[in-house]
Amino acid sequence: MIGSTPEAAGQAERSWSLSFTVNGERHELAIQPERTLLEVLREDLHLTGTKGACLEGECGSCIVLVDGVPQNSCLILAPQMEGREVVTIEGLADGTVLDPVQRAFVDHGAVQCGFCTPGVVLSTKALLAGNPHPTYDEVRRGLEGNICRCTGYMKVLAAALAAARAGVADDASGQADRPRP
Amino acid sequence: MSDIRVSEAAPTSGAPVGRSATRSDARDKVTGKTAYGGDRAVSQECLHAHVLRAAHPHAIVRRIETGPALADPDVVAVFTGKDVPGTNLHGMIRRDQELLATSRVRYCGDAVALVVARTRQAAERASKLVVVDYEPLPGVFTIAEALAPDAAAIHPEGNILGRQRIRKGDALAAMAEADVVVETEFSTQSVDHAFLDTEAGVAYLEGEVLTIEAAGQWVHEEARLLALALGLPFERVRIIQPPTGGAFGGREDLGIQLYLGLAALLTGQRVELAYSRAESMIARHKRHPIHIRYRFGARRDGTLVAAVVEVQADEGAYASTGKAVLRKAASHATGPYRVPNVHVDVTGVFTNNNPTGAMRGFGASQIAIAYEGAMDKLAAALGMDRVELRRRNLLLPGDAVTTSQILPVVSAQECMSAALERIGWEGRSYETPAPHLKRGYGLSVVCFGLGYGDGFPDASRARVRFTDGDRLEVYTGAVEVGQGLVQMAAQVAAQAVGVTIDRVDVILADTARTPEAGSSSATRQTFFTGSAVRKAGVELRHQLLDIVGTLLPVHPDELDLADDACFERADPTRRVPLSAILQEGRRRGYPLEAEAIFEPRTICQDDAGQSVRAFVTYLFASHAAEVLVDVETGEVQVQRIVAVHDLGKAINPLAAEGQIEGGVVQGIGMALMEEVVRQRGRLLNPNFTDYIVPTAMDVPEIIPVILENPDPIGPFGARGVGEPPLIGTPPAILGAIHDAIGVQIGQTPATAERVWRALQQAPGR
Numbered sequence: 001m002i003g004s005t006p007e008a009a010g011q012a013e014r015s016w017s018l019s020f021t022v023n024g025e026r027h028e029l030a031i032q033p034e035r036t037l038l039e040v041l042r043e044d045l046h047l048t049g050t051k052g053a054c055l056e057g058e059c060g061s062c063i064v065l066v067d068g069v070p071q072n073s074c075l076i077l078a079p080q081m082e083g084r085e086v087v088t089i090e091g092l093a094d095g096t097v098l099d100p101v102q103r104a105f106v107d108h109g110a111v112q113c114g115f116c117t118p119g120v121v122l123s124t125k126a127l128l129a130g131n132p133h134p135t136y137d138e139v140r141r142g143l144e145g146n147i148c149r150c151t152g153y154m155k156v157l158a159a160a161l162a163a164a165r166a167g168v169a170d171d172a173s174g175q176a177d178r179p180r181p
Numbered sequence: 182m183s184d185i186r187v188s189e190a191a192p193t194s195g196a197p198v199g200r201s202a203t204r205s206d207a208r209d210k211v212t213g214k215t216a217y218g219g220d221r222a223v224s225q226e227c228l229h230a231h232v233l234r235a236a237h238p239h240a241i242v243r244r245i246e247t248g249p250a251l252a253d254p255d256v257v258a259v260f261t262g263k264d265v266p267g268t269n270l271h272g273m274i275r276r277d278q279e280l281l282a283t284s285r286v287r288y289c290g291d292a293v294a295l296v297v298a299r300t301r302q303a304a305e306r307a308s309k310l311v312v313v314d315y316e317p318l319p320g321v322f323t324i325a326e327a328l329a330p331d332a333a334a335i336h337p338e339g340n341i342l343g344r345q346r347i348r349k350g351d352a353l354a355a356m357a358e359a360d361v362v363v364e365t366e367f368s369t370q371s372v373d374h375a376f377l378d379t380e381a382g383v384a385y386l387e388g389e390v391l392t393i394e395a396a397g398q399w400v401h402e403e404a405r406l407l408a409l410a411l412g413l414p415f416e417r418v419r420i421i422q423p424p425t426g427g428a429f430g431g432r433e434d435l436g437i438q439l440y441l442g443l444a445a446l447l448t449g450q451r452v453e454l455a456y457s458r459a460e461s462m463i464a465r466h467k468r469h470p471i472h473i474r475y476r477f478g479a480r481r482d483g484t485l486v487a488a489v490v491e492v493q494a495d496e497g498a499y500a501s502t503g504k505a506v507l508r509k510a511a512s513h514a515t516g517p518y519r520v521p522n523v524h525v526d527v528t529g530v531f532t533n534n535n536p537t538g539a540m541r542g543f544g545a546s547q548i549a550i551a552y553e554g555a556m557d558k559l560a561a562a563l564g565m566d567r568v569e570l571r572r573r574n575l576l577l578p579g580d581a582v583t584t585s586q587i588l589p590v591v592s593a594q595e596c597m598s599a600a601l602e603r604i605g606w607e608g609r610s611y612e613t614p615a616p617h618l619k620r621g622y623g624l625s626v627v628c629f630g631l632g633y634g635d636g637f638p639d640a641s642r643a644r645v646r647f648t649d650g651d652r653l654e655v656y657t658g659a660v661e662v663g664q665g666l667v668q669m670a671a672q673v674a675a676q677a678v679g680v681t682i683d684r685v686d687v688i689l690a691d692t693a694r695t696p697e698a699g700s701s702s703a704t705r706q707t708f709f710t711g712s713a714v715r716k717a718g719v720e721l722r723h724q725l726l727d728i729v730g731t732l733l734p735v736h737p738d739e740l741d742l743a744d745d746a747c748f749e750r751a752d753p754t755r756r757v758p759l760s761a762i763l764q765e766g767r768r769r770g771y772p773l774e775a776e777a778i779f780e781p782r783t784i785c786q787d788d789a790g791q792s793v794r795a796f797v798t799y800l801f802a803s804h805a806a807e808v809l810v811d812v813e814t815g816e817v818q819v820q821r822i823v824a825v826h827d828l829g830k831a832i833n834p835l836a837a838e839g840q841i842e843g844g845v846v847q848g849i850g851m852a853l854m855e856e857v858v859r860q861r862g863r864l865l866n867p868n869f870t871d872y873i874v875p876t877a878m879d880v881p882e883i884i885p886v887i888l889e890n891p892d893p894i895g896p897f898g899a900r901g902v903g904e905p906p907l908i909g910t911p912p913a914i915l916g917a918i919h920d921a922i923g924v925q926i927g928q929t930p931a932t933a934e935r936v937w938r939a940l941q942q943a944p945g946r
C-alpha cells in the first residue's frame with residue numbers, strides 16, 4: 001500500500017537495499033533507511049507475531065533474536081540488519097512441533113492475553129541458550145525487560161524453569177512436544 | 182531469594198470442570214499466529230486514520246479549518262464534528278462526550294478532527310495541518326478547585342457528577358457514644374490500565390453493514406452506542422472482537438471504534454487506525470483518584486459500632502462509568518465488617534483531567550485501602566491484636582453486608598484464617614539482614630459484589646450446537662481479553678453436555694453471530710456467561726439422553742453422559758458413543774442445539790443505600806503481605822503475598838491461579854509504583870519509561886490459595902475471580918509497611934520518596 005502513493009514513490013529513491021535472513025529464509029528488500037526492524041518485519045514481511053507496545057525499548061513485546069541475541073526490534077533501524085540472522089516467534093516451532101519453551105508456556109498457564117508472549121518466549125529462549133540451568137533469580141533477571149500486564153509473572157517464571165528442565169538442548173528431537181492432554 | 186518456591190501447576194486430567202486444562206488459544210499465541218486488532222490491517226489494502234486531540238485541557242473551539250490538511254495529496258478526507266451523521270455523542274452511562282468536539286474540549290484527550298489518508302505517516306503529518314482556533318478557558322484540575330464557588334463549570338449543570346450515600350442506623354449518634362474513635366485519611370492516585378495491546382483495529386463496509394474489528398469489553402452495547410453516535414440503525418453495525426491484549430476495564434468506554442466507524446462509513450473504504458502508547462494513555466479514562474476520610478467507632482472490646490466515611494472522587498472530564506464506580510465505592514465502604522451504623526457520602530466531581538471510570542476493582546479497590554487502614558489504626562488505639570480485632574468484626578454466615586443483603590455464603594473468617602496460616606502469621610519473624618531494613622506484615626479481607634448489581638439489567642446468553650462433524654460449538658457474545666473466558670466456556674460446556682473439552686469450539690463476541698452476553702467486567706463472566714453456557718448445555722444434554730432413550734430400554738434417569746459417551750449408571754460398560762447418538766438424533770430430527778439466557782435480578786439501592794439484593798452474589802478473599810522497608814531510602818520490597826480466594830468452584834484452577842497472580846501484581850503496581858502524573862491536565866508520563874508497571878524483578882513470592890465453598894446459583898458452584906485479587910493487595914501491603922515502620926502511609930502509590938518523607942515527619946523520629 002505504501003508503494004502505491006506518490007510520496008512513497010518519491011521516498012523509494014532514498015531506499016536502501018537490505019539483505020538479511022529471517023527464520024532461515026533470505027530476504028532482499030528495498031527499504032527506507034529510517035524504518036525500524038519491527039516495522040519491516042510486520043509491514044513488509046507480514047510477520048505480525050512480533051508486537052509493538054511502547055516503541056521505546058521498555059516492554060520487550062517486540063523482542064526478536066538477532067544472531068541469537070534478544071533485541072528490541074522497535075529500537076533497531078532495519079539497515080543495521082544487513083547480513084544478520086533474525087529469528088521471530090514464527091520461526092521458533094519446528095513445523096507443527098512446538099519449541100520446548102513454547103510448550104512449557106502453554107502447559108504452565110503462562111499465556112493469558114498473549115500479547116507479551118512472543119517477546120517473553122524469545123527472551124526465555126535466549127536466556128536458556130546462554131544458561132541452560134538458571135536459578136529462579138537468574139530467570140527473573142533474564143526476563144526483566146519483558147512487561148506482562150496479565151500473568152503476574154509467576155507462571156511465566158515457572159514455565160521458563162520447566163523449559164530448562166525439559167532441556168532446551170534437545171529441542172531438535174521434538175520430544176518435549178507432548179500432545180495436549 | 183533463590184529458594185523461592187515456584188508453583189509447578191500443570192495440566193491435570195479428570196472431569197472438565199475443575200481441571201487445569203491448557204487454554205485452547207495458547208498454541209496460536211505462543212507461535213505468533215494470533216491476529217490482534219493491530220495485526221488486521223497488515224497485508225490488506227486500506228486507508229489510514231489519525232485522530233487530532235485537543236491542544237488545551239479546557240477551551241472553546243471557535244473554528245476548525247481543514248483546508249491546509251486536505252491540500253496534502255495523500256489525504257483523502259478530514260472530518261470534524263459537523264460531518265458526524267448521528268448524535269456525535271457517546272458515554273457508557275450518560276452520553277456526554279462528543280465523538281469529535283464541535284464547540285468545547287474538556288480534557289487533553291478530547292478529539293477534534295479525524296484525518297484519513299493513504300499512508301499512516303500522511304495521516305499523522307496532515308493532522309498537524311488542521312487549524313483549530315481555541316479560546317482557552319480556566320481549567321479545574323483538583324477536587325478542591327472543582328468545588329470552589331467561582332470554579333469554571335465543566336458541564337452545564339456544574340461540576341458535580343453525582344452523590345451516593347448510605348444511611349444505616351444512626352452513625353453520628355453511635356460515633357458520639359463510641360468508646361474509641363479513630364480517623365484516617367487516604368488519597369489514591371490516577372492509575373492507567375496499561376494493557377500492552379494499545380487500541381488498534383480496522384473498519385469496512387460489508388454491503389450496508391458497517392463492520393468494525395476492534396477490541397472492547399461489550400460488543401453489543403458498543404454497537405448500540407456507535408449506531409446512535411453515527412446515526413445508523415443498529416442492524417447496520419457489526420462489531421467483531423479480535424483477540425485482545427488485556428483490558429482491565431480500560432476498553433469499557435467506547436473510543437477507537439467510533440473513529441474507525443466514522444472513517445469507514447464516510448469514505449466507504451477499509452480504514453485502519455492504531456493509537457500510540459502516548460495517545461492510548463492520553464485519551465483513555467483512568468482509575469478514579471479519590472480522597473477518603475474514614476472514621477470507625479468501637480466499643481472497648483473492639484466491637485465496631487459505627488463507620489462514617491466521606492469520599493470525594495475526581496471524575497475527570499466526562500461521566501464514563503463514574504456513577505457506577507461511586508455506587509460501588511459506597512456499597513463496599515465497610516468491606517467484610519459488620520457495622521450496625523453506617524454513614525457514607527461519596528461525591529464525584531468533574532475536572533479537566535482524564536475521565537475516570539472502569540478499572541479492575543471499580544471503586545472497591547480504593548475504599549478497601551481505607552477500611553483496612555482504619556482497622557489497623559483502631560487496633561493500635563485499642564491496644565488490640567489486628568487479627569483479633571478483625572475476627573471480632575468479620576461477617577459471619579447469616580450477617581448482612583452494609584447494604585442490608587444477607588449472603589448465603591460468608592467465608593470471610595475462613596479466608597482470613599487460611600491467609601494467616603499460609604504466611605505463618607503466628608510464628609512471623611521481624612528479623613532482617615540489616616538494621617536499616619524493617620520487616621512488616623499486613624492483612625486485608627475483601628467482600629465483593631459481582632455483576633453490575635443495583636437493579637441494572639444484567640444478562641448473558643449462550644447457544645450450543647453440534648456440527649455435522651460432531652463438534653460442539655458454543656456461541657456467546659462475551660469477549661475474551663486474556664482472562665481465560667474461552668477456556669472457561671469450553672470446560673463448562675463440556676461438563677454440562679458430557680463431552681470432552683477438546684471437542685468444544687468456542688465462538689465469541691461478534692454481534693452478527695453470537696447472542697448478547699454483557700460485558701467482560703465486574704467479575705461477571707464466569708458467573709453469568711458460565712451459567713448461560715451451563716443452562717444451554719444441560720438442555721442439549723437432555724436431548725442426547727432422550728435420543729438414547731429411543732435406543733436403549735432404560736429410563737433417562739438411569740443414564741449418564743460424560744467423555745463423549747452415554748452409559749448406564751448401574752453398568753458403565755453398557756454405553757453408546759456420542760457419534761451414534763448424534764447420528765440417531767439427526768435421523769429423528771432433533772435440533773441438537775439449545776440456547777439459554779441467565780438473568781438473575783438485583784434490586785437498586787434505595788435513598789439510604791439499602792437493598793436486600795444489591796448484587797447477585799459476593800466473593801470473599803483475604804491477603805497477607807510481608808514486606809521489607811529500607812528506612813534510609815524509603816524503598817519497599819514486597820517479599821511474599823498470600824492470596825486466598827473463595828471462588829466457589831475453580832472451573833480451571835491453573836487459570837484461576839493465573840488470574841489471582843496477575844491481579845496481585847497489578848495491586849503491587851497500584852500500592853507502590855504506578856501513577857499517572859498530570860500538570861494542569863497534561864500527562865507528563867504517557868509512556869512506559871515514566872509510567873512504571875511491575876516487572877518480574879518486582880514480584881515477590883505469590884501464593885494463591887483457592888477455597889471452594891460453592892455458590893448456590895453459579896455454574897457448578899463457581900463465582901468468579903477477576904477483581905478481588907487486585908483489591909486485596911494494596912491494603913495488605915500498606916498495612917505491612919505500617920507494621921514495619923510504625924507510620925501509616927496515607928497516599929498511594931507508597932513510593933520510596935513518600936515512605937521516606939513519612940518517616941522524617943513521624944513524631945518521635
Ligand code: FES
Nearest residue numbers: 053055057060074
Ligand atoms: S515495543 Fe519495543 S520494547 Fe516495547
Ligand code: FES
Nearest residue numbers: 113116148149150
Ligand atoms: S499475557 Fe497479557 S501481557 Fe502477558
